[in-house]
Amino acid sequence: MSQTPLIAPRSTREWQSADAQHYLHPFTDFKALAAHGSRIITRAEGVYLHDSNGERILDAMSGLWCVNVGYGRKELAEAAYRQMLELPYYNSFFKATHPPAIELAGLLAEITPPQFNRVFYAGSGSEANDTIVRMVRRYWDVNGEPNRTIIISRDNAYHGSTMAAASLGGMKPMHEQGGLPIPGIVHIEQPYWYENGGELSPAEYGIKAAQQLQRKIEELGPRNVGAFIGEPIQGAGGVIIPPDTYWPEIQRICAHYGILLAADEVICGFGRLGHWFGQQHFGFQPDLMTLAKGITSGYQPLGGVMVSDRVADVLIDKGGEFHHGFTYSGHPVACAVAVRNIRILKDEGIVERVRAETGPYLQKRWRELAEHPLVGEARGVGFIGALELVADKAARRFFPNRGDVGLICRDHCFANGLVMRAVRDTMVMAPPLVMERAQIDELIEKAWRCLDLTARDLKN
Ligand SMILES: *Cc1c(COP(=O)(O)O)cnc(C)c1O
Numbered sequence: 395m396s397q398t399p400l401i402a403p404r405s406t407r408e409w410q411s412a413d414a415q416h417y418l419h420p421f422t423d424f425k426a427l428a429a430h431g432s433r434i435i436t437r438a439e440g441v442y443l444h445d446s447n448g449e450r451i452l453d454a455m456s457g458l459w460c461v462n463v464g465y466g467r468k469e470l471a472e473a474a475y476r477q478m479l480e481l482p483y484y485n486s487f488f489k490a491t492h493p494p495a496i497e498l499a500g501l502l503a504e505i506t507p508p509q510f511n512r513v514f515y516a517g518s519g520s521e522a523n524d525t526i527v528r529m530v531r532r533y534w535d536v537n538g539e540p541n542r543t544i545i546i547s548r549d550n551a552y553h554g555s556t557m558a559a560a561s562l563g564g565m566k567p568m569h570e571q572g573g574l575p576i577p578g579i580v581h582i583e584q585p586y587w588y589e590n591g592g593e594l595s596p597a598e599y600g601i602k603a604a605q606q607l608q609r610k611i612e613e614l615g616p617r618n619v620g621a622f623i624g625e626p627i628q629g630a631g632g633v634i635i636p637p638d639t640y641w642p643e644i645q646r647i648c649a650h651y652g653i654l655l656a657a658d659e660v661i662c663g664f665g666r667l668g669h670w671f672g673q674q675h676f677g678f679q680p681d682l683m684t685l686a687k688g689i690t691s692g693y694q695p696l697g698g699v700m701v702s703d704r705v706a707d708v709l710i711d712k713g714g715e716f717h718h719g720f721t722y723s724g725h726p727v728a729c730a731v732a733v734r735n736i737r738i739l740k741d742e743g744i745v746e747r748v749r750a751e752t753g754p755y756l757q758k759r760w761r762e763l764a765e766h767p768l769v770g771e772a773r774g775v776g777f778i779g780a781l782e783l784v785a786d787k788a789a790r791r792f793f794p795n796r797g798d799v800g801l802i803c804r805d806h807c808f809a810n811g812l813v814m815r816a817v818r819d820t821m822v823m824a825p826p827l828v829m830e831r832a833q834i835d836e837l838i839e840k841a842w843r844c845l846d847l848t849a850r851d852l853k854n
Contacts, residue, residue: 406446409434420555433808438465441826441833443813453813454823454837459629459661460692463738464828470693470731470738477730486724495724498733502685502700505670505736509679509702515724519660519686520554522697523623526656526682527558527579528718530621533654533705536713542620542653546610548584550631551624553658553684562623564631580614582606584628585636588771588782588790600637604644611651621654621682622647626672629661629824632817633780635773641676654705656682660697661778664688665739665827668749668776675775681705691735696728744827748776755831759838760823766845768799768852777829781821781841783848793819802851806844814841 404412414428434446441464443451456462463470477494484492495515503511514529516522527545534542545562547553553562560568561575564584569575583590583606591599611619622644628634648655657680662672666688669675673683681704686697701709709716722728739745747753753776760779764772770784783800785793793799800816807814807821815822825837 406434409446440464440466441829449811451808451811451813452833452836452840454825454841455813455815456824456826457692458687459666459824460687460690462664462666462688462827463691463735463744464826467691467693467738469734470691473730473734474694474727477727481726484726485721487719491724492726494726494729494733498724498729498736501733501736502698505740506683506700507671507673507679509681509704510683510700511703512701512706513685514699514701515720515729516686516697516699517695517720517722517725517728518554518697519658519684520556520559520697521720522660522684522686522699523553523559523562523658524556525699525718526621526623526684527562529682529699529701529705529709529716530654530656532713532716533708534620536708539617541618543578544614544619545579546607546614546619546622547579547581548624548628549581550584550586550634551581551628551658552630553623553625580610582610584631584634585640586632586634587637588773589792596637597639600639601643603636604640604647607644608647608650611647611653616651616653619651619653621656623656623658625658625660626662626676627667627775627778629778629822630817632820633774633778633822633824635775635780636676638676641673641678645678654682655680656684658684660684660686661688661824664691664736665745665748666777666824668745668753670745689735690728690732693735694725694728694731695722696725696732739827748827752827752829752831752834753777756825756829756834756837759834762838763841763845766842766849768845768849774823777827778824779822780817781845783819783821783845799848799852803844803848806847806851807840810840810844810847812837812840812844814844 410431413432435443436446437444443453499513502513514525516525531543547562549564551564553559561579564581585603587596587599657673659671663685667675681702683700690696757774760774761772763769763781768783770782770787772781785791797818800819803821804816
């Protein structure tokens, strides 16, 4: 079967020039990129990307933490194609619904922890977190405590880029542009033992970091606080893995004050930590959880909030109309792809494999990188990990201009056929969950070589 290409091919130079003329990229210095030229990714297969120069790149970031089942899954393409022919779009605003949204809702209730039986759909993780802000405030209002409007989050959290989601997030550069955070959102320290733990053991530090929540609640007045939100492991903030003592203490504090606990599972969900959801790795039970990214393995944009019975019962029984929703809430094509994606994760035992087999192997090999002179710590769980690039390993001392060395290393990776991301001087990875042993070996080998190249640059 010969096919005309969907988009007419061009040379790399031509793509770059058209890109610079018409396309403003997200989270990008437009002028600097136009001067440098962007890399044109043309196709992908399994765990590899291909660019317009014919180079093959090992994608240790799953795109943006999302392509959990890997690239090129025909089942997902077919689900989208067939759903588009059957019913490409319909809304669920006015007493209507459709089979893919219903099917996915039931499947999500089945794979999430038992307190979750209902989903509110959104088009992205950001929209889902905006929904959480609206829903928390609505819940307390209906419950007769309208003053409980404040939501507590953490420094360097990433919850998305819309106004409310960026406010929940703790990214200073985002807050500086556009007058954020919006009122009623405050932040406490992130549980970052490597930077903030000092002489404390990780276990001691985990309790100390969690108790900042208690202090903040007391400072704000317990009756003014509606919820706490956190990613089980902070992703974009640098793969910050809290000590095991942290989440149980957070749970205890939320329960003590009756505050809702929201888990942003956008990265940790759908198998990344070797469980369906990150909360199951850490052993806590939230009232709300944010889903996106891995829910479709990135093949379609889709987000959602899982709503526990505690919250749903109040909103359903006493809430009346909830004045909130999106044109693409429960988009049929996205839902059909999500259903197929979740079936792939289940049927192929991908989550179990990450927990029992490939995850432990990746983590064992990843920790070997801590022997490199540049690496102060190599940490990770399942299929997520980070390397701290430091000036002094023994003293846990960072480089003076934090971020410079990370960028050097990231550029070496990209030039040497490997995608890792740099968060300041922390290199992070989150490969597709289908990565196999030989590819893990390739990842470690390439990472070591790029660390060497980075170290060599620092000597010159
Ligand atoms: C990516 C991300 C979001 C935002 O999702 P979008 O689909 O980009 O809006 C929210 N929370 C976490 C933890 C994320 O990693």
